[in-house]
Amino acid sequence: MNTAIKLGGFGAGLAAVFTAALGLGSAFPVSTPATPTPAAHSDPTGTEPARNTAAAQPPAGLQISQDGYRLTLLNSSLPAGVPQPFRFQITGPDERPVTDYVTSHDKDLHLIVVRRDLSGFQHLHPQRAADGTWSTSLTVPAAGQYRIFADFQPAGHEGLTLGADVPAAGDYQPTPLPATARTVTVDGYTVTLTVDLTPGGSSPLTLSVSKAGRLATDLQPYLGAYGHLVVLRDGDLAYLHVHPDGSPGDGRTTAGPKIAFHTEVPSAGAYRLYLDFQHDGKVRTAEFTAVTATPDSALTPTSATPGPSRHGTDGHTHD
Template sequence: MKTSFTLGAYVLGLAVVFGGAFGVGGAIGATGPAPAKTGHAGHAKAVVKETEHVPGGLQVSQSGYTLTPQTTTIAPGTETEFRFTVNGPDGRRVTAYETRHDKKLHLIVVSRDATVFRHLHPELAGDGVWSVPLTLPDAGAYRIFADFAPQGGEGLTLGADLYAAGDYAPRPLPAPSRTVTVDGYTVRLDGTLTPGAASRLTAEISRDGKPVTDLQPYLGAYGHLVALRVGDLAYLHVHPDGAPDDGVTPAGPGITFYAEVPSRGDYRLFLDFQHDGTVRTAAFTVRAEHPSGAAPSATADHGSEHSHSGH
């Protein structure tokens, strides 16, 4: 039986898995120096190894850059103009960004139970303040991810918590499934997630039993995939092989991705695709496990917070 309780009580009971504090920006100014090259979260073949760096999105500050929301609590069910800044190593607001995947910054909003997902593209004002209309459907705890690259620098993914006050009823993690239906489209996911290794995943899209072969580009590709590790929401942002204008990549029905997850456990995968002028999102729960008989590596296999196995 589900137990409903207030968000305030829920937040007080949260365990802090990864420490971090919000940085406070200084005066408005130009972009600080570029961060050290720790890897770009948006490459088609993303590699996340715990021996090299912490998985994306677990830190509010990295390489001197800090994600600073102007508010961390909003009313559920009400559209709110959500504002935030990214402050550079010099303490000033970053005002210049690289364009990656058609946008200067991607904002991902996910509920802490990994059942609600939003992919948004805020607008940047001249003073370095980002803003975007945001509606959180229900009370509860959420995680926001800012995926960006400061001008002249490598890509970063910073994360912070966001709360919608009110009565909160926890929702169970959807069971692992390789086929989902969204708005009349059926999306089948083939492939296996293997911790510490590049995993090939292919999404096959059909409608009314017929393969969709005229997908439309979205953010410079035929599909956009975000993977999140259940428990701490470690973030992995990948794009498919090929590009719509390369003369080789077909416009469906299959979209192939390569992703490397850092550990065993359950992951939530959110696939955005565009057809008939509308972007739709297919959500999967996928379990990552080592092949039968394989010896797990000490660095890649720390497990998840959940007792079941299977970003």
């Protein structure tokens, strides 16, 4: 995906920068703006063009347009709990729909959908028509305001993540942010996260996957990696996409049980982490809450259940 991260340890150095400061309340954080800097996106292959990090940019996903490119939603609303064709376009500086993209992680565009309370996460891959219109079937689980992220790289340009909101009418019942946790379960799998999200420094994240007490050492590549991690900041939903150190077939990356990441989180606050991994032919999503703190208190080892989402036959959606 295309929100700037560099892979540390493999020559591309993983760094994804969120810059708006996020203050913590007694239970959940409240956003406090700060001077923005650009986010970063990983490139395990080293084939993506270099990013211009000098120009000040807001965190990824907070803008509906950037550098002349614009996300235009063709749905004004969504019905809750009902499959709905969802259509949108990316228009370029010439105000025409973009039809020429650089493939990143096996796809020309990645679509992330999540409710504003960080529940109902979905990672989709729409189809593009000849006229540049993207479409997919989308079911949002409940009423509320949903954030749509389009993560893509137009030909001749660096990668972008644009965001827009779409409502689902009904009785909105917000879901509290789940407690911080080092271990979650999803579809019979146990995923353990070691993380210290320390503002202003590099945070190593290692996730270990097991099932029925046995470590999973045969994870399967999904979109060219053994794991994909999307991180959203609570409050403003600033977007960060992270990929693991190394890639399948590079001679040094194993197929589990551990998936290693590095990312830089300079702003304080709470974050929701969504890990996609594939095993036995199915993609699952493990969800975590992490709060920035000093290294010895970043997470409290409690258990949590991932929020509602859709993904193929196991209850989550990955198209």
